[in-house]
Each structure stands twice: as structure tokens, then as C-alpha cells.
Amino acid sequence: MKFAALIFGLVAGLAVAHGAVEGDSCTTNKDKCTALFSGFSHVEKDMHKYTKQMLVKSYDFLLLSSVFDQYNVDRPGFEKLYRKIADKAWDDTINLIKYQSRRGAVVTLDETNFVHNVSSLLTSNEASSLKLALDYEKLLATEAHMMHKKISHTGESNHYDPDAAHYLDENLIEYQSGTIRKLSGHIRNLNDILGEAGTKDLGLQMFDDYLDKVE
Structure with missing residues (x-):
């Protein structure tokens, strides 16, 4: 008693x-x-929007991968690269929904905001698709950094949420920085290949074979 x-x-x-x-x-x-606590409410809307953008990303890169899976293009390496990015975006969408639910938020996917015009995906070639992919990753990475800043110790003290910041670090930001580095390297290498007029066709085929092996 x-x-x-x-x-x-x-x-x-x-x-x-x-x-x-x-x-x-x-x-x-x-x-x-409710399960809402700490500074999560200050990033809740941003994470909700980001989840929808990640879902759109999975569709965009799935569509982009199909462009290189056509018989008249036949670039299995590029197809594999973009399908892998699409699958990761799909997994990220699911994990973001689960995390927000754990933190007491309700996620609805009733609206979509396309980062790129779909027609630009359908008309992409090897070089332009890599540039598009890099711009896409940089855009979403920048938004992830903005969310992190809102809830990190560098922001307002009552906005601090180490759990959400850790989630962003472990599940998004680390992957994005690595992917941006990889894509920028691919672009640089492909530019060198395309700069050799006499061997660019063979070089492009070998580059695609390389992607098919490493992805």
C-alpha cells in the first residue's frame, strides 16, 4: 500500500x-x-510528405528501368541499376510508414507529387538517365537533411528528437550519400567513354556489362 x-x-x-x-x-x-512525444511533431508533416515522394520515386525508377529493358535498347545493366533504386525506394516507403506509426502519426497516401515529368523518364538515354537519377537523389537527400536539421541539437531545443534523427541517419542519409557518390562516378566514367568517338559504342556496351555485374 x-x-x-x-x-x-x-x-x-x-x-x-x-x-x-x-x-x-x-x-x-x-x-x-498517444505515442507522440519529444520533438517529432515538428517534423511530422515533412516526413509525411517525404513518404509520398519516396513512393513516387519507386514508381519513377521502376518506369525508368523498363526503358532499358526493351528489345531495341537492351541495357540490362542500366535496367538492373534503376530497378535496384526502385526497390530501395519501395522498402523506404514501407519503413517510413512503420516508423511514423510507431511514433503515433497517421500516414495517408492520397496525393502524389512527381519530382520529374514522366515524359522525361520515357525519353531518357544512358547519359541523361544517370543525370536525372543523380538530381533525384540530391533533391531527396537535401530534404532529408532539412528534416534532420529541424530535430537535431542544432535547432530549437524543444524541437530536439534524437530518435527521429537517428532513424534518418541510419535509413536514409547514409544510403543517399553513398548513392550520390556512386552515380556521380558513373556519370564521370560514362562521359569519358562517350568522348571517344571511335570506340564509344563498344565502351557503352562494356559499361553496361559492368553495371550488370556490380549491381
Whole structure:
């Protein structure tokens, strides 16, 4: 009995200390009895939008991969590269939804915002598709960094959310920096190949074979 009274007193003391008497806690406000806490609310809308963009990315790169899977193009290396990016974007979409649900948010995918015009995907060649892919990754990476800044220790103290920042680091930002480095390297190598007029066709075929092996 004394132990129960002690626990009740401790909870009551914490509630008062954190503003529960003003309706800011689950103890006094049933609307606060959710999984939302810390600074997540300051990045919730951004992450929701980002999830929809990631879903669109998976469709875009799946479409881009199909461009290089046609009989008159036949670039299995490029097809494999873009399908891998599409699959990663799909997995990221699912994981983002799961994470937001764990943090008490509700995710709806009723709207889509395309980063690129679909026609630009369908008319892509080897060089232009790599440039498009790099721009795409940089755009989403920049948005991920902006979300991270909102909830990191460099921002407002009441916006700080180390759990969300860690999630972004581990699941998005680290992968994106590596992918940006890889794509920029592919572009540089392909530009060198295409600069050799006499051997560019053979070089392009060998470059595609290389992608088919490493991806």
C-alpha cells in the first residue's frame, strides 16, 4: 500500500513538473494519450510528405528501368541499376510508414507529387538517365537533411528528437550519400567513354556489362 502511494505521488509530482496541471499530459488530457512525444511533431508533416515522394520515386525508377529493358535498347545493366533504386525506394516507403506509426502519426497516401515529368523518364538515354537519377537523389537527400536539421541539437531545443534523427541517419542519409557518390562516378566514367568517338559504342556496351555485374 505504501509502495502504491509512493508511485502515485511520484507520477503526480512528475505531472506537475511537466505542466500536466495545464492539460499537457495524458494524466489530465485524454487527447495526449498517444505515442507522440519529444520533438517529432515538428517534423511530422515533412516526413509525411517525404513518404509520398519516396513512393513516387519507386514508381519513377521502376518506369525508368523498363526503358532499358526493351528489345531495341537492351541495357540490362542500366535496367538492373534503376530497378535496384526502385526497390530501395519501395522498402523506404514501407519503413517510413512503420516508423511514423510507431511514433503515433497517421500516414495517408492520397496525393502524389512527381519530382520529374514522366515524359522525361520515357525519353531518357544512358547519359541523361544517370543525370536525372543523380538530381533525384540530391533533391531527396537535401530534404532529408532539412528534416534532420529541424530535430537535431542544432535547432530549437524543444524541437530536439534524437530518435527521429537517428532513424534518418541510419535509413536514409547514409544510403543517399553513398548513392550520390556512386552515380556521380558513373556519370564521370560514362562521359569519358562517350568522348571517344571511335570506340564509344563498344565502351557503352562494356559499361553496361559492368553495371550488370556490380549491381
